[in-house]
Amino acid sequence: MTILRTLLVATDLSAPARHAAMRAALLAHATGARLELLHVIEGSALDRLHHLLGNQARAVAERLLNEARQALAQLAAEIGAPLGISPGVHLSTGPVLQEITAQADALDADLLVVGARGAGFMRHLLLGTTAERLLRKTLRPLLLVRQVPYRPYRRVLVPVDFSPWTQRSIRIARAVGQEAEIILFNAFEVPFEGKLRFAGVAEDEILRYRAAAEREARENLHQAAQAAGLKEGEARLLTVHGEASTRILEAEEEQGVDLIVMGKHGTGVTEELLLGSVTKHVLAEARCDVLVAQR
Secondary structure (H helix, E strand, O other), rough: OOOOOOOEEEOOOHHHHHHHHHHHHHHHHHOEEEEHHHHHHHHEHHHHHHHHHHHHHHHHHHHHHHHHHHHHHHHHHHHHHHHHHOOEEEEEEEHHHHHHHHHHHHOOEEEOOOOOOOOOHHHHHHHOOHHHHHHHOOOOOOOOOOOOOOOOOOOOEOOOOOOOOOHHHHHHHHHOOOOEEEEEEEOOOOOOOHHHHHHHOOOOHHHHHHHHHHHHHHHHHHHHHHHOOOOOOOEEEEEEOHHHHHHHHHHHHOOOOOOOEEOOOOHHHHHHHHHOHHHHHHHHHHHHHHEEOOO
C-alpha cells in the first residue's frame, strides 16, 4: 500500500488556495504525514518592481517578503492547531513551476496539493496547459482541490483502463481515502461498434458483443483489485458502456463521489510528456477534487 510521508501544498495565500491547505491538513492528520506549505513569489514580478521603483524597490520587496512570511505562518497555525499538527513553511522567489518542483524534490514529497482557483500565480497555474506543465515537470502525484474540505473523503472513484497507471491509482486512492468507499470504474466499448451497424450486423449480435465486453471488463477490474491488494468487499466494481471521459463525469454525479483518482492514461513516449485526453478532460471538467497519480 502507498504510504504518504510528506505532503507539499503550493499556495498563493488566497481564500480558494486555503481549501487546498485545509484538505492537506486533514490528510496529514489522518495518515500521520508531515505537512509542508510553500509560497512562491514570482521572480519576474520582483524584477519588474525593481525596474519601476529603482532604489526604493529593495525596501518594498523586503516588506512584501515579510508580509508573505507572516501570512504563511498564520495559515500554518490556523490549519494545524485544530488538528494538533505543525506544518512546515517555505517561502521562495523565482519561476513558480521550477520552485514548486524543486521544493517537492528537496522534501521528497509523496503528494503535491494545489487549489483549483486562486489569485496571482495559482490563478494561472491551473488554467489550460499550465496545469499540464506542472504535471510534466514532476513525477509526483498531484491533488487538485476544488471543494471545501469539511470532512475526510467519503467516496473515491478510480477510473481504470488497465494501463501501467492502474495499480498506482488504486494504491494512492487507498492511502488518501482511508475512510472512503473505493469505486473501481471502467468504461468499456465494443471496437468499431458504429461500423458494425453500418456493415449490417444485427443489433442483438452487437448486444452480445457488448455483454461479452462487459464481462471481460468486470473480470479485469476484479484482477486489478486483487493485484493492488484489495480484499473481497474493499472496493465496489462498476462497469458502464460508453466513452470514458463522459462516463467518468456522469459517474461523479450519479455516485456522489468527492474525489476522482486517475493516472495519466497513456503508454507511449509522447504520453509520458502530455496528459492523456481523458485525464485532461476530467481534470478540467470535474466538480469534485481530482488526483492524478504519476509514480
